Structures are given as C-alpha cells and as structure tokens.
Amino acid sequence: MLDDAVLLDNHLAFLAAHRGVVRRTGAGIDVVGADDFFSCWIPLTADVDVPDGTAAVRLVPWSGEGWEARLTAAGFEPAEVLVHMEAPAGDAAGVPLEPIATDEDAEAFAEVQTAAFLGEDDPDVEWWRQELRKMALRNYRAPDQSLYLLRVDGVPASITLVFRTADVFGIYAVATKPAYRGRGLASELLGQARREAAGGRLTLQVVEGSAAERLYLRLGFRPVFRSPHFRLPA
Template sequence: MHELLDNHLAFLAAHRGEVRRTATGIEVVGEDAYFSAWIPLTADAELPEGTATVRLVPWSGDGWEERLAGAGFEATEVLVHMEAPPDAVDGDPITPIATDDDAVAFAEVQGAAFLDDDDPDIEWWRAMLREKAVKNYSAPEQSLYVLRVDGDPAAVTLVLRSGPVTGIYAVATKPAYRGRGLASALLAQARRDAAGGRLTLQVVEGSDAERLYLKLGFRPAFWSPHFRRP
C-alpha cells in the first residue's frame, strides 16, 4: 500500500514543493502554505513545532486524532486514495506534449479549471502552474496531455510513474468544454499508460469527483484525514 502513497508524494515533490522523509514522519514543504503538511509514520512521533496541517495515513499509528484535538487541530477534509485495474481500452492513443508552448497551454487549462478570477494571488498561481508544467513535461517518469478543441487547449491531465504505480493528476477541463467526454478520453490514455501496473488517484471524500471515479471502477484503497489549526 505504501506504493500508492509514494506515487502521490512523488507528484507533490515535482509539482507542489519539497518532500522530506524521516523514520518517524514525512514533511511536505509546499510552494504555498496550502500544500504544506506533516504525515506521522509512528504513533509516538513528535509533532514538529509550527506545524499547521497534519495528514494521517494508515501507517501513522493509533491515537493521533486525540493528540491533534488536544493540540488545537480541527478535522477538515478526508483525501481518498483510490485504485482501479488498468483495463485495456479502445480508441486512439494521445501523444504527450513535447514543447514549452504546449506546457504553457497545459497550465492555462489548469488555471481556467481550478482558479477563481477574484483570487488575489491568481497571478502567482498562474506563474507557478506554468513553471511546474514547463519543468516537468520532459521528465521520463511523467507524461502531460493536452486535448484541444478547434485549436483551443480544452482539457488536460498528467500521469506520473513510480515503480509499478501510475498516478493520475491534474484532471482539468475548461468550463466551456465540460460534458464532451474530454476527461474520459484522457483517463483512457492513463489506463493505457498503466498497462500491467497499478492505477491510482486521489479525491476528496464525498465530492462529485469521488462519485464519478467510483462509477469508473476506482475503489478506495485508504483514507487520509486532514487536520488543521484554525
């Protein structure tokens, strides 16, 4: 089961910040504080001073909920790590992007799908997404995909391979192009990429995305509750 978590951490290290591991915990130092978190790996690990977000995994050990409540943390969302068999699929393969311009288009779709226009930090987010896409599209363990409609970048996803696991990340469609099956086509490509291995993704428990992926054959592998200081 650790292989699924390792894949997720590899994505965070490549696209969201830095991952530091010790025998007792994993620290994610994000490009933005929103992505930063600490993951305990033993029941008696010491909570690092200044920690604002803690993510629990099945290997964290018992008693953490009570410890965190006593330290002033509140439960927030639960991230569900899901897995599905990489079934064979029909249709034509999609070619990964291969130029900086395509990477910028990839980031444009991410921004249009995930960012609010009134976010005061929107330009920082856009720049960060462009930087990460340009940095990562040529990495041998990653494939970034862009689907276009009449030349306009419309939908994206990326897959990241770590050992026998293929992780699906950044599934995004511009609002104007939703409901056309573009995300399904990209997920089919991810299944091709995972042929012979394990296929994983993460969603927030109770979300529309979780319900969609359950319909597509994904099943929960483990849950990761999040706790934050108010």
C-alpha cells in the same frame, strides 16, 4: 497495508516535482509546499510528537493509533479527507494519445489548469498562473511523467498528467475548462492513463464526499485508504 504505501509514495513524488519539497525521517514525512495549503506533516509511528511549527497534519493508516484524539486535544481541527483510489489498468476505448512535447503545449497545459481550478477573481490567480506555467515547462520532458492536452477546434480544453514510480501510475491535474465540460474529454484522458498503466497500478486521490469521488467510483475506481487532514485554525 504497507503494500498500499507505494500509492502514497507516488503522490509524494508528484508533490516533490510539482508543489514543493518532501523530507522523510523515521518518525514522519515533512511536506513543504510552494503554497501553505500543500504543506503538512505525516506521522509514520504513534509514539512521536508533532514537530514545532506544524500547522497541518495528514494521517495515513500506518500512522498508528490515537492520532485523531491527540490532534484534537492540541487544537487541530478536522479538515478535508483525501481518498486514495485505484482502478484496473489496461486497454481502453479510443485512439491512443501522445504526451505533449513542446514548450507551447506546456504553456497551454498550464493555461487549462489555471482556468479549471481558479477564477479570474481569485486573489492568487496570477501567482498560480506563473507557478503552474513554471511547473509544466519544467516537468513535461521528465521521463517519469506524461502530460496530456486535448484541444477543441484548436483551443486548449482539457488536461491530465500521469506520474510513474516503479509500477505505480498516478493520475493528477485532471482538469477541463468550464466551457468544455460535459463532452467526455476527461474520460478520454483517463482512458489514456489506463493504457499507459497497463501492467501496473493506476491510482489517484480525491476529496471524500465530492462529486469527483462519485465520478471515479462510477468509472471503476475503488477506495484503498483514507487520509484525514487536520489543521490549526488560522
């Protein structure tokens, strides 16, 4: 199972680059997100206490036994379960894509990300618009990342991001504007991720039971491990 910990390491590296700060100790991993939704503590052994002030705990298979009962007794409630998935990397049909290389494309990347994940009536949409723009501009030149953008008739329409750690290639920010869904754009971007990861491990995370999980299963991804979340009531 510890061989699969490298998939979590890739995800944590992405979070550190795009969502906040990640601090590791022998007892656990503290993720302090730019938004509280991304903040959590991950135990790495069964015989430690939850740090004071922790509002969300994320479990991984090597957290040890008994955590779910302990967290429930402490008032935490089950929340979403992330499934870490993996698919064979390698050749894929289609024309190879080039990652974005300009500030203009980075801003377009963030525009698609905002439009795909948040509605204009979301109370936090403006905060996220600025935050995602800042992250795209900061990261698109990073040597461990490739940000991809597809346009339709010149309009930014679909995006994804590939984040590399050693021989693990993580897929993040798979998003298409609502008006352009159903055209195979995300599949084209996933094909590029397969090409980029040739010779390595291709991974992503998805909410268990979601339509996205069913899609990735159809595309050949397989579950590797589950990561249940527990949160204190607001």
